[in-house]
């Protein structure tokens with residue numbers, strides 16, 4: 861069995877194949893043109909998401925508050941509601 865372990869180049873965080881690493885490299889923007897190092901694959905580092913967020917390379921994860929889902933009443937529930945209303949009046 862072959863087991864792959866990915867490790868962040870900046871901190872000791874590591875994980876299996878599902879562990880996210882982001883290639884971080886240096887680029888220079890001059891006159892509107894972005895130039896990266898020639899040998900990015902060798903000179904870059906692989907950072908975990910936490911390190912990327914900490915260093916400002918990635919934006920912080922935004923927590924999206926889920927809107928509670930109110931289920932639509934079924935036909936049976938609507939009929940019962942109508943009957944209750946009729947009985948009250």
Ligand SMILES: [Zn+2]
Nearest residue numbers: 868871908911
């Ligand atoms: Zn890290």
